[in-house]
Amino acid sequence: MKWRKLFLVAIKSIARNKMRSLLTMLGIIIGVGSVICLVALGQGSQKDIEGQVASLGTNLLIIRPGSSQLGGVHGGAGSLGTLKLKDVTALRNNASLLQAVSPEIRVQSQVVAGVRNWNTSIYGGDIEYLSIRNYQIASGRIFSARDLLVRAKVALLGQTVADQLFPGENPIGARIRIGNVPFQVIGVLASKGQSAMGSDQDDVILAPSTTVLYRLGDGKTLRSIVASASSSEQMDEAKAEVQQILRSAHRLSGEVEDDFRLRDQTEINQMATRVTGTLTLLLSAIAGVSLLVGGIGIMNIMLVSVTERTREIGIRLAIGARPRDVLAQFLIESATLSLCGGIIGIGVGLGGAAAGGQLLGISVVINPLVIALAVIFTGAVGIFFGFYPARKAANLNPIDALRYE
Amino acid sequence: MSAETLSIKDVTKVFDLGDVQVHALRGVSFNVQQGEFIAVMGSSGSGKSTLMNILGCLDLPTSGDYLLDGVPVATLNRNRLADLRNEKIGFVFQGFNLLPRTTALENVELPLLYDRRQRIPQPRDSAIVALTRVGLGDRLHHHPNQLSGGQQQRVAIARALVNSPAIVLADEPSGNLDSRTTLEVLALFQQLNREGLTLVLVTHETDVSRYASRLVELRDGRICRDEPILVPRDAKADLAKLPAEEHL
Ligand SMILES: Nc1ncnc2c1ncn2[C@@H]1O[C@H](COP(=O)(O)OP(=O)(O)OP(=O)(O)O)[C@@H](O)[C@H]1O
Ligand SMILES: [Mg+2]
Numbered sequence: 198m199k200w201r202k203l204f205l206v207a208i209k210s211i212a213r214n215k216m217r218s219l220l221t222m223l224g225i226i227i228g229v230g231s232v233i234c235l236v237a238l239g240q241g242s243q244k245d246i247e248g249q250v251a252s253l254g255t256n257l258l259i260i261r262p263g264s265s266q267l268g269g270v271h272g273g274a275g276s277l278g279t280l281k282l283k284d285v286t287a288l289r290n291n292a293s294l295l296q297a298v299s300p301e302i303r304v305q306s307q308v309v310a311g312v313r314n315w316n317t318s319i320y321g322g323d324i325e326y327l328s329i330r331n332y333q334i335a336s337g338r339i340f341s342a343r344d345l346l347v348r349a350k351v352a353l354l355g356q357t358v359a360d361q362l363f364p365g366e367n368p369i370g371a372r373i374r375i376g377n378v379p380f381q382v383i384g385v386l387a388s389k390g391q392s393a394m395g396s397d398q399d400d401v402i403l404a405p406s407t408t409v410l411y412r413l414g415d416g417k418t419l420r421s422i423v424a425s426a427s428s429s430e431q432m433d434e435a436k437a438e439v440q441q442i443l444r445s446a447h448r449l450s451g452e453v454e455d456d457f458r459l460r461d462q463t464e465i466n467q468m469a470t471r472v473t474g475t476l477t478l479l480l481s482a483i484a485g486v487s488l489l490v491g492g493i494g495i496m497n498i499m500l501v502s503v504t505e506r507t508r509e510i511g512i513r514l515a516i517g518a519r520p521r522d523v524l525a526q527f528l529i530e531s532a533t534l535s536l537c538g539g540i541i542g543i544g545v546g547l548g549g550a551a552a553g554g555q556l557l558g559i560s561v562v563i564n565p566l567v568i569a570l571a572v573i574f575t576g577a578v579g580i581f582f583g584f585y586p587a588r589k590a591a592n593l594n595p596i597d598a599l600r601y602e
Numbered sequence: 603m604s605a606e607t608l609s610i611k612d613v614t615k616v617f618d619l620g621d622v623q624v625h626a627l628r629g630v631s632f633n634v635q636q637g638e639f640i641a642v643m644g645s646s647g648s649g650k651s652t653l654m655n656i657l658g659c660l661d662l663p664t665s666g667d668y669l670l671d672g673v674p675v676a677t678l679n680r681n682r683l684a685d686l687r688n689e690k691i692g693f694v695f696q697g698f699n700l701l702p703r704t705t706a707l708e709n710v711e712l713p714l715l716y717d718r719r720q721r722i723p724q725p726r727d728s729a730i731v732a733l734t735r736v737g738l739g740d741r742l743h744h745h746p747n748q749l750s751g752g753q754q755q756r757v758a759i760a761r762a763l764v765n766s767p768a769i770v771l772a773d774e775p776s777g778n779l780d781s782r783t784t785l786e787v788l789a790l791f792q793q794l795n796r797e798g799l800t801l802v803l804v805t806h807e808t809d810v811s812r813y814a815s816r817l818v819e820l821r822d823g824r825i826c827r828d829e830p831i832l833v834p835r836d837a838k839a840d841l842a843k844l845p846a847e848e849h850l
Contacts, residue, residue: 202715213703512699515660516713516761517688519681596661599699 203522207530210502211537218534221498225538225578226545228487229571232480233546236567238553239476241560249391250462256296256426257329258435260284260443262418263456278418279447279456282410285323285422287446294435297325298424302409308402310362310373317358319375319402321409322423329425332403337369337384340405348407352380356388356399378412380404432461488574491538492582499531499586510590511598524591531583532576539575543568607769607800608634608657613666614823615652626652627663628823636768639791639801639834641811644820650804651696651773653820657802658693658771659683688716692762694772696804698754700746706733706757707742713765722765732760735790737783751778759787769800776810782844788813789837813837 211218262279280300288298302321307314322330327339332353340351352373359368368382389398410416426435436459443457503510510523547563554561615627626649634640644650655661656668659675668675670686678686687693700709710732714725722728733739736756746754755778762770770791776784792813795801803814811817812835819827 508699509701512701513712513716514684515658515687515693515695515699517684517686517716517765519684519716519718521681522684522716596655599660599695 203526203529204533206526207533210506210530211534217498218537221494221534222491222538222541224487224491224494225535225575226542228484228491229539229542229575230545230549231487232484233543233567233571234549234553235476235480235483237547237550237561237563238557238559239473239480240562240564241550241554243473244560244562256429256432256435257462258295258424258426258432258439259460260422260424260439261458261460262421263454263458280419280422281417282419284443284446285419287442288422288424288439291442292424292435292438294427294431294438295424296427297329298422299323299326299329300406300410300419301326301421301423302406302414303420304376304409304413306376306413308358308362308373308375310368310371313362315358315361317355317400317402319352319404319409319413321404321406321414323406326403326406326423329423332389333387335385335387336367337382339384345405345407348411349405350378350380350408350412351383351404353384353386353403354382355386355401355403357397358400358402359385375402375404376413426461436461484574488578491535491575492578495531495535495579496582496586498534499527499583500589502530503527503586503590506590507593507598507601510593511595511601514593514595515599520591523593524587527587527590528580528583531587532579535575535579535582536572539571542575543571607636607638607671608802609667609669610656610663611667613653613656613663613668615649615656615661616664625823627656629666630820630823630825631666632818632825632828634769634800634802636800637795637798639795639813639815640803640818641814641816641831642802642804642818642820643806643808643811646806648820649823650820654693654771654773654802654804658691659686660693684716685718688713688765689719689721690768692765692767692770694755694758694762694770694775696773696777698746698758700754700757700761702746705743705745706738706749706753706760709746709757710760710764713761717765729760729764732764733757735763736760737786752780752783755779756783756787759790763794767799769802770794772801772803774804774806776805776807782841784810785837785841785844789841792834792837 260280282300285298285300288295292298299322304319304321305316306319307316308319320326323345324339324342327333334353335356337353339353340349343349344351352375354362354368362368362373363371368385371382373380373382386399386401386403391397404413410419424435424439426432440455440459444455447456449456513523513526514520550561550563610633611631613627613630614625617624617626630649630653642650642653652661656663659670659678662676670690675683675686700706701712707726707729710729711725714722714728717725730739730742733742736759738753738756738760741749741753741757744753746757749757755775759772759775762772772791776787779787788810791799791801791803795815801814803810805811812831814831815834816830817827818825
């Protein structure tokens with residue numbers, strides 16, 4: 198059998214009823230289009246979330262003080278000032294699965310530069326703090342070990358702070374006042390954008406941990422200890438190790454609860470994956486339902502077509518077409534119809550995704566696998582739902598078909 | 603004696619319409635030898651088309667045997683029947699049965715689309731040749747609704763000839779033709795017949811039947827006359843005798 202000819206016959210009969218073919222395809226177009234569009238946007242926003250999670254720091258572990266519990270009344274998280282600099286030292290000395298450890302001290306304060314002022318968070322950390330928290334320097338230099346030692350009054354400005362205090366100027370070398378303490382700006386951080394929770398990660402000032410702790414803070418309590426694990430596969434082992442080291446540093450015996458809390462990035466990741474998982478399930482359901490509806494539409498129109506073309510089928514059978522030739526003709530026709538719908542749907546979906554991404558400000562990820570699946574599925578739908586009408590055509594008796602009015 | 607191409611014996615055909623039963627054929631037996639040119643006559647409703655459909659393997663008899671080249675047709679499955687129709691038989695339907703919205707050329711090419719064994723290597727060229735033989739070489743790309751009744755009939759004849767069948771079964775192929783075109787078609791048939799083609803042709807016109815070599819007449823589903831025509835007329839000679847001005 199000449200496939201190319203059969204294909205041309207199919208195209209011709211689809212083109213003959215343009216409006217009807219288009220309406221038939223509409224179900225498939227809408228279904229495939231919406232799925233392609235949503236997948237592109239969904240994966241785009243997942244990529245955005247992943248980027249944001251990564252911007253928090255690589256293999257990040259955060260250790261917070263535990264909440265106080267006095268007579269059954271819980272204080273807020275971190276209400277116990279249980280984390281001290283010696284915990285950082287203990288972790289540095291004993292942990293084998295951590296790449297870097299740094300204290301984190303946070304102070305909220307008014308910052309003044311000349312006539313401008315701004316209220317922001319000042320974070321204190323060690324040199325490792327920048328790599329743990331995934332901060333990069335845009336210009337200037339980071340603080341040195343010596344700065345840490347002498348509690349140097351040097352500061353790194355986040356992009357937002359730099360823009361607020363020094364609009365259109367180079368802040369490096371400039372003097373600012375944090376609270377009542379004068380600082381010198383030694384560098385500006387590269388922009389990190391929003392965090393996964395939507396807070397502005399550029400609205401910060403970084404300074405040596407010792408400076409913040411002793412000159413701005415109370416001199417003893419750490420907000421948290423941040424660390425990055427050596428590998429993402431060993432997060433759980435690293436957490437267990439940190440827990441064990443801190444318990445022994447805090448002299449906590451057997452049954453006593455931890456007086457600190459451990460969080461890691463995977464929790465945030467998991468949340469994101471859970472959301473995407475639900476999204477994927479939902480999308481599959483939409484895809485399934487719309488392909489089903491589209492398929493039924495195709496089956497319906499193919500049945501109409503078979504009835505309309507009974508005489509044509511009779512002629513073909515009478516001049517020597519085998520039933521299977523007629524079957525193939527109608528299967529190719531319905532598969533082509535469905536595939537055309539699928540391809541148009543892919544185009545519509547990608548267009549919609551591009552527009553939607555622009556509108557919502559999220560990335561668009563074009564996944565070739567999803568597109569290939571869409572093509573395969575629509576083809577399969579055409580064949581599946583075209584089979585019954587095609588078989589009906591193939592099983593016609595030539596003389597009855599020729600006599601059909 | 604030449605080989606028997608078709609042989610039917612005691613063939614009956616009953617159409618069951620629920621409350622009435624129509625006996626279209628009531629026991630028909632006859633043989634067709636290879637190279638014969640048979641004219642089948644009979645009044646309307648006498649069962650001619652029914653007989654042709656059975657001979658063309660389009661329909662099966664209610665009872666009786668049908669051997670085609672010695673093979674009992676009743677034993678063949680749908681695929682074998684389709685192959686037979688495609689390779690051995692050219693059928694001209696009483697109502698043309700051309701595909702609408704399809705050019706004359708594509709209509710004639712259609713049987714070759716199902717030419718599984720590629721017996722005819724150049725489908726397009728063969729179709730053009732067949733159309734030229736019936737005088738439609740200048741109407742290749744016309745759709746049936748752009749052709750006259752007689753032209754449509756000739757497209758149907760070309761389609762029956764294109765697969766170089768051994769037998770052509772033609773159900774009133776000259777019904778819509780004027781006397782000149784009728785003669786042209788008959789001349790073509792006679793020439794093909796001399797080349798070995800077996801022909802069974804249904805006609806209402808005694809004039810047309812004179813060009814055949816044997817006359818079979820049906821009445822009420824039975825054969826009432828079956829006799830050879832000793833001196834068939836020669837269509838080509840008669841064509842030459844037609845006054846020239848009739849050709850327009
Ligand atoms: N499919 C059918 N169902 C019921 N009756 C039928 C069917 N086909 C034919 N008949 C009947 O069988 C009889 C023979 O019909 P047939 O078509 O063979 O006649 P015919 O000789 O070809 O007539 P005509 O010269 O008008 O073409 C008629 O009485 C007709 O009504
Ligand atoms: Mg008839």
